[in-house]
Amino acid sequence: MRLVLSLGGSVFEGDAQRIRSFAEVLDQISENNELFIVVGGGKLAREIIKKARELGANETMCDYLGIAVTRINAMLLAYAMKNSAKKIPENFIEAFELSKKYKAVVMGGTFPGHTTDATSLLLAEFVNADLFLNATSVDGIYSEDPKKNPNAKKFNKITPTELVKLVASSSMEAGANVVIDLLSAKLIERSKIKTIVFKGEPENILKVLRGEKIGTVVEP
Numbered sequence: 001m002r003l004v005l006s007l008g009g010s011v012f013e014g015d016a017q018r019i020r021s022f023a024e025v026l027d028q029i030s031e032n033n034e035l036f037i038v039v040g041g042g043k044l045a046r047e048i049i050k051k052a053r054e055l056g057a058n059e060t061m062c063d064y065l066g067i068a069v070t071r072i073n074a075m076l077l078a079y080a081m082k083n084s085a086k087k088i089p090e091n092f093i094e095a096f097e098l099s100k101k102y103k104a105v106v107m108g109g110t111f112p113g114h115t116t117d118a119t120s121l122l123l124a125e126f127v128n129a130d131l132f133l134n135a136t137s138v139d140g141i142y143s144e145d146p147k148k149n150p151n152a153k154k155f156n157k158i159t160p161t162e163l164v165k166l167v168a169s170s171s172m173e174a175g176a177n178v179v180i181d182l183l184s185a186k187l188i189e190r191s192k193i194k195t196i197v198f199k200g201e202p203e204n205i206l207k208v209l210r211g212e213k214i215g216t217v218v219e220p
Contacts, residue, residue, distance in 0.1 A: 002034040004129045006120035008136060008200055009042020012073045016080075023080035025202040029209060030083045030104040036095060036123055037084075037106045039077060040116035041069035063112030070108025070116065078106040092126040099127070117180055121187035132193050133208060135200030136179055140216035141166070157217045160189035194219045 011022055029035055045066040052062050071088050078084040083103040089095040091110055098105045110119050117134060124132045141163065144152040158166070167185045179197060180188075188195050198204050198215025207214050 001032075001130045002036075002127060003029070003131050003133060004036045004038070004120055004124035004127070005133045005135060005205070006117050007037055007039045007077075008116065009040030009045060009070070009073060010137060011039070011042070011200065012076060013043050019076055019080050021202045023077060023082075025205055026077075026104060027081050027083045029205065030081075033209075034099060035083075035104040036099065036127060036129070037074075037077065037104065038116055038120040038123060039070055039073045039106065039108055041066045041073065041108075044072075045069040060112045063109075067109035067112070072108075074106045074108040081106070092123050095123060096127055115181050115184065117184040118187060121184050121191065121193070124193050125187065125191040129193055132188070132195045133205065134180065134195060134197045135205065136197060137200065138179055139199040139214070141179055141197050141218070155216045156213065157219070159220055160185070160192070160195075160218055163218055164189050188218055192220060 007022070012019060026035065026037060048065050048069060049062045052065050057065070074088045078086055078088060081104060084106050085098040085102040085104070087098060089098055089105065089107045095105050095107050109116065114122070120134070121132060138146070139154070141155050141158060142152040143155070143166070146152040146154070163180065164182070164185045167180060167182050195218040196208050196215050197218065198208055204214060
């Protein structure tokens with residue numbers, strides 16, 4: 001199976017052992033699957049972007065700085081893994097070429113204006129992935145922000161079209177906490193790639209691939 005995993009930058013905010021825990025699981029998965037991993041920038045990216053804005057940088061420049069941090073995180077994970085290519089691709093063509101020689105490929109951002117999820121989904125579409133895994137800070141997709149409304153409904157399954165409508169309505173409110181951005185939701189709808197959104201812990205990645213019912217499945 002060809003898998004693309006979006007891994008949030010929060011993974012890299014802990015100690016080295018946390019990165020190693022993910023690396024071990026990803027090595028295990030890549031023994032029997034073709035694996036692509038796209039990592040985010042996390043706290044370090046936010047800190048650097050904040051300083052850049054204070055220095056007068058425009059948003060595109062801030063995006064480039066964030067992309068640079070994602071590639072540093074990608075290097076950390078790639079070097080922690082046994083099966084990954086050690087070169088960090090800067091575009092999807094490079095990633096696909098590396099996948100012909102290595103069991104796993106780790107990369108960061110590619111172009112300004114795209115979140116980690118959007119980059120991951122564009123990669124998934126480019127390589128014709130069988131499954132897209134979105135390891136996030138929450139345990140699935142909810143009807144509302146569960147931090148604000150404890151009665152928010154968690155979806156075990158949702159269609160791409162329903163997801164687009166949900167995200168579009170939520171994003172109208174300033175500061176809304178939406179697990180997937182609108183561009184990513186539309187890419188899921190366009191590509192029709194089965195997507196699973198779940199809390200990003202090493203053991204949860206294995207649970208998803210074993211078919212256990214966790215997180216939210218997005219498919220027609």
